[in-house]
Amino acid sequence: MERIWITRGDDTASEVLIGDGISTSAELAMAPRPGRVRVAVLTQPGPQRTADALAGGLRAAGYVVAQRTLPDREDAKALAVVEGVYLWLNSLGMTRQDSIVTVGGGAATDVGGFIGATYLRGIESVLVPTTLLGAVDAAIGGKTAVNVGGKNLAGVFSHPARVLVDTGLLAALPAGLLIEGTAEAVKAGFIADPELVALYQADGLRAALSEVVPRAVRVKAEVVSADFTEQGRRAILNYGHTIGLAIEYVTRIPHGHAVAIGMVAAGAVAEELTGFTSAEAQRQLLAELGLPVTAPKADPAAVEAALLLDKKRDSTGVRMVLLEAFGKPTLATVDMTTVRAGLRAVGVR
Ligand SMILES: NC(=O)c1ccc[n+]([C@@H]2O[C@H](COP(=O)([O-])OP(=O)(O)OC[C@H]3O[C@@H](n4cnc5c(N)ncnc54)[C@H](O)[C@@H]3O)[C@@H](O)[C@H]2O)c1
Ligand SMILES: [Zn+2]
Known part of the structure; x- marks a missing residue:
């Protein structure tokens, strides 16, 4: 398993864990922290089974777990959806000691990250990206967003506590989702990692995700750590x-x-x-x-x-x-x- 740190220009940091099969590990999802009782698990239709497995693991680890499935794709990134989730979190009796885990592609992690950053003025948020685009781009870097009349027009910069990237899960993605995410992964190579470009040139779409994903994540983590709020x-x-x-x-x-x-x-x-x-x-x-x-x-x-x-x-x-x-x-x-x-x-x- 690889661990990549992202800093935010202050003394705090968040970590990205990358490994095969880690998306259902309750132990890796939840950093040790006293006082945490409840975990709310958000997901979208595509990775429902992964979310169920992680929720099961969290229950077995002793947490009170509730699950909710967001609308698919961009339909999730709406303020009406956010309000629905806030009210649901109220009904669960969530406190600032508790945590939200979002399992899904970039649309789910954009809105889940936004909810984590804003509910009770911010509670612990863990992201489990389940698309390649989410893993190398959307879940990395602390940008959260909802669509309000235009794409991503409202949001906050806020890092999740952790991001779990499961390379085994990504290897099983349907071809279309894999190819789409590959555009952003190879982009990271073009701008900052010629060896990543070489890996793709050698093996094409069969390039090992255990090699290309950490490289692409490292590029984004390095750039974001150097410039968290997007100045340069x-x-x-x-x-x-x-x-x-x-x-x-x-x-x-x-x-x-x-x-x-x-x-x-x-x-x-x-x-x-x-x-x-x-x-x-x-x-x-x-x-x-x-x-x-x-x-x-x-x-x-x-x-x-x-x-x-x-x-x-x-x-x-x-x-x-x-x-x-x-x-x-x-x-x-x-x-x-x-x-x-x-x-x-x-x-x-
Ligand atoms: N915050 C950022 O910095 C940032 C960067 C890039 C993109 N984004 C955002 O990311 C979103 C796009 O992300 P995306 O392409 O992951 O789209 P998405 O979240 O809409 O997911 C695409 C589809 O894949 C399905 N899916 C997810 N995981 C799956 C799995 N493991 N197996 C099968 N199906 C699965 C989903 O249900 C959905 O139907 C956009 O909203 C974009 O604005 C954000
Ligand atoms: Zn992009």
């Missing part, structure tokens, strides 16, 4: 996301797919602006991983309009993360002519 370095995590999110907004393709296309576009821009020589290698790897590398159906005018709305834009151009090489990110303001060249490289023309 944390921006590199947005690699592929400027153009990617605009394409996601216009075409409604899955997030991981959009990020892959966004990284290919950023690669083409970097070829022109930073002397990046691995754009083709990056494109090839993403395609081999089963990710799309073009978005021919996206309307260029709509994508540009979405980019103009984005907060990463100013009057001189679009703020983008570009690579000088794998592991060497830089922030640049890219003029619209070069942005359009990047869009053409992914078939948006």
